[in-house]
Amino acid sequence: xxxxxxxxxxxxxxxxxxxxxxxxxxxxxxxxxxxxxxLPFDSIQIQRIENKTVEPKLQDRFYEAITQEFLKYGVxxxxxxxxxxxxxxxxxxxxxxxxxxxxxxxYEVIIKGDFRLVEPSGAVKDIKNIGSPFIISFxxxxxxxxxxxxxxxxxxxxxxxxxxxxxxALIYQKR
Numbered sequence: 157x158x159x160x161x162x163x164x165x166x167x168x169x170x171x172x173x174x175x176x177x178x179x180x181x182x183x184x185x186x187x188x189x190x191x192x193x194x195l196p197f198d199s200i201q202i203q204r205i206e207n208k209t210v211e212p213k214l215q216d217r218f219y220e221a222i223t224q225e226f227l228k229y230g231v232x233x234x235x236x237x238x239x240x241x242x243x244x245x246x247x248x249x250x251x252x253x254x255x256x257x258x259x260x261x262x263y264e265v266i267i268k269g270d271f272r273l274v275e276p277s278g279a280v281k282d283i284k285n286i287g288s289p290f291i292i293s294f295x296x297x298x299x300x301x302x303x304x305x306x307x308x309x310x311x312x313x314x315x316x317x318x319x320x321x322x323x324x325a326l327i328y329q330k331r
């Protein structure tokens with residue numbers, strides 16, 4: 157009987173130790189759950205997004221991407237919201253990463269912008285020179301049509317990544 161008790165006691169201690177290790181690893185990893193009530197705002201107005209690059213329609217694509225990103229966090233986009241986001245897309249670059257026999261075959265898309273959040277109190281939070289934290293590249297052999305098609309797909313990814321970075325910078329700002 158005592159051996160059964162000792163085995164149960166050991167199982168309980170092992171279970172407790174494993175539970176504590178899991179809890180400590182989750183607590184110490186930096187992740188935390190954030191409820192909608194803990195968000196710094198629940199609605200936002202997206203004002204003018206200006207495109208100062210030669211690439212057409214980046215401002216429209218960013219508006220759509222940032223709206224979708226805020227919705228993921230539970231923040232609605234409203235024309236009469238107290239928090240106001242505006243910005244400028246300053247840089248669009250298609251950089252050649254590698255060539256084969258003198259012909260470019262791998263490219264990188266770089267998009268950068270400056271954004272500003274105006275709070276109801278009048279306080280301003282500037283986010284400068286933000287873009288995708290990832291290298292957005294693509295390989296496109298000839299013909300030119302495939303390069304343009306892949307460029308569009310990579311540009312779309314870079315815009316979504318930039319929107320993700322802007323939303324995260326505003327939502328997870330230090331309070």
